[in-house]
Amino acid sequence: MDAIRTALNLAYDVKESRPFWKTQGMAIGITVIGAVVVLAP
Amino acid sequence: MTLIALGGKAGEWLADRAGLGQVYAVVWAWSRWPITMLLIMFVTAVLYYFLPDVEQEWRFITPGSVVGTLLWLLATWAFTQYAEHFAKYDAAYGSIGGMIVAAHLALPHRADLHPGRRDQRDPRACRARRQSAGRTRGGEAPPPPEARPSAAAPGAAKQRTAAIRSHLRLLQRRKERRGGRRAPPTKSRKPRPTSILPIFPRMKETHASPDLEWIDQLWMVNVPVKLFSATSPKEVRFHMVHDKDGGRIQQKRVCSVDGEEVPWEHIVKGFEISKGATSR
Numbered sequence: 001m002d003a004i005r006t007a008l009n010l011a012y013d014v015k016e017s018r019p020f021w022k023t024q025g026m027a028i029g030i031t032v033i034g035a036v037v038v039l040a041p
Numbered sequence: 042m043t044l045i046a047l048g049g050k051a052g053e054w055l056a057d058r059a060g061l062g063q064v065y066a067v068v069w070a071w072s073r074w075p076i077t078m079l080l081i082m083f084v085t086a087v088l089y090y091f092l093p094d095v096e097q098e099w100r101f102i103t104p105g106s107v108v109g110t111l112l113w114l115l116a117t118w119a120f121t122q123y124a125e126h127f128a129k130y131d132a133a134y135g136s137i138g139g140m141i142v143a144a145h146l147a148l149p150h151r152a153d154l155h156p157g158r159r160d161q162r163d164p165r166a167c168r169a170r171r172q173s174a175g176r177t178r179g180g181e182a183p184p185p186p187e188a189r190p191s192a193a194a195p196g197a198a199k200q201r202t203a204a205i206r207s208h209l210r211l212l213q214r215r216k217e218r219r220g221g222r223r224a225p226p227t228k229s230r231k232p233r234p235t236s237i238l239p240i241f242p243r244m245k246e247t248h249a250s251p252d253l254e255w256i257d258q259l260w261m262v263n264v265p266v267k268l269f270s271a272t273s274p275k276e277v278r279f280h281m282v283h284d285k286d287g288g289r290i291q292q293k294r295v296c297s298v299d300g301e302e303v304p305w306e307h308i309v310k311g312f313e314i315s316k317g318a319t320s321r
Contacts, residue, residue, distance in 0.1 A: 004092055011093070026092075030088065037084065
């Protein structure tokens with residue numbers, strides 16, 4: 001997720017302005033939610 | 042995938058009650074793919090919306106999400122073929138093989154998602170299906186819900202559906218809050234980007250050649266390469282030195298006719314035809 005975020009920021013030609021805890025928390029959160037949505041039996 | 046797996050069983054149960062089990066099996070077998078696509082496109086849209094540090098409107102269907110979803114489905118299909126025809130996961134790993142397959146790509150191709158194959162593996166489901174098919178043909182009522190192997194599915198599916206709905210509502214509320222708090226989109230802090238890979242959500246038509254724009258982006262990928270020698274010199278090496286003053290000995294290319302040093306641009310190749318006669 002963090003890699004996708006970095007790549008999208010590069011593609012949009014913007015620098016990350018959100019704080020570290022926000023970006024990392026978002027990456028972890030999306031990963032967990034995505035895992036639940038995709039993998040839950 | 043939860044919805045796909047459990048929604049199938051819940052719908053199967055409902056369809057059996059209504060006497061449409063056969064029709065439902067066909068419909069579900071085909072509608073599973075569009076539903077999967079929509080789910081993946083939703084996930085893609087979430088990623089495109091939240092991850093970049095750019096304020097943008099919510100777009101569910103983008104060129105990127107469509108392309109990405111189609112590629113994902115292609116990979117799913119290819120991996121299914123591989124897993125079913127070539128790889129012997131079950132033989133090598135037993136029931137853990139299922140988890141390995143699921144962990145690889147999280148694909149909806151396991152036996153419990155294929156109605157036919159589930160029958161082969163689960164005798165209870167097989168029996169229940171035979172019974173329900175016979176009774177449906179005979180005009181009798183389908184078996185009571187608690188006799189079906191998927192009796193627990195509808196409740197669980199409902200719970201999960203409700204959880205996902207509430208999550209969607211939460212997302213919506215968050216978006217509204219953000220919209221109210223921040224500046225309107227026209228006064229956005231960051232300028233809207235114009236140079237975007239085609240697989241990414243936004244592509245401005247105002248750019249000179251949007252079709253070729255993504256080629257620029259390719260050069261953003263740099264792979265630095267450096268060569269290292271894998272050997273190290275073992276013997277001592279000497280220079281040629283003049284014994285009187287220690288000056289280094291140089292080599293010069295000198296013409297044998299006029300005795301002058303000849304620069305490289307005046308040196309050409311020649312072949313000695315006979316003694317003393319050289320052709321250039």
